[in-house]
Amino acid sequence: MLAFIVSGMLVRTWAPRWGFSKPQIGNLLAWILVGTIIGARLDFLLQDDFAEYLAHPWSLVALWEGGLATFGGLAGGTLTAYLYARKHGLSFFRLGDLFAPAISIGIAIGRISYGLDGRDYGSLTSLPWGHCV
Numbered sequence: 001m002l003a004f005i006v007s008g009m010l011v012r013t014w015a016p017r018w019g020f021s022k023p024q025i026g027n028l029l030a031w032i033l034v035g036t037i038i039g040a041r042l043d044f045l046l047q048d049d050f051a052e053y054l055a056h057p058w059s060l061v062a063l064w065e066g067g068l069a070t071f072g073g074l075a076g077g078t079l080t081a082y083l084y085a086r087k088h089g090l091s092f093f094r095l096g097d098l099f100a101p102a103i104s105i106g107i108a109i110g111r112i113s114y115g116l117d118g119r120d121y122g123s124l125t126s127l128p129w130g131h132c133v
Contacts, residue, residue, distance in 0.1 A: 004033060007106035011099055018098045020090070028095075031084050032077045039076015043069035070110065074103070 008029045015025040044067040045053055045060065053060050081099070085092040115121070124130070 003106035003109035004036070006109060007102040010102045010105065014098060014102075018094060020095075020098065024088075024090070025098075028081065028084050032080050035080025036073040036077035037063070037068070039079070040068035040070070040073030043072020043075070046072075070107070074107075 011029065012022050012025050015022055041061075041063065047069060048067065059065070081095055082092050084090070085095055
């Protein structure tokens with residue numbers, strides 16, 4: 001969530017230089033948040049034991065039990081931005097240029113949590129520079 005807030009603040013700050021109003025971007029960010037959560041959850045469900053979730057349908061939306069996937073969120077947010085741009089007559093590619101640096105910063109912030117959770121350390125190596133003293 002911190003990554004989304006920081007990225008959203010950056011995009012709103014940069015928006016006037018790209019010809020977008022802050023209210024336009026604020027509305028778009030609200031929709032992107034919804035699309036990101038849906039995409040992240042769907043990606044997680046498809047990678048996990050989907051049959052188990054179908055057996056307990058309420059667990060499909062149980063976000064408090066964990067289960068969001070980064071790339072699904074990116075795909076869901078991108079699709080939402082595309083649909084929003086198309087509906088409101090905005091240039092999707094211009095929005096992409098505006099959002100690209102903020103997305104990179106957001107992903108970098110989000111990856112910090114993976115490292116703190118112990119999921120981003122990589123694999124063991126037998127290379128000389130991989131040995132600890």
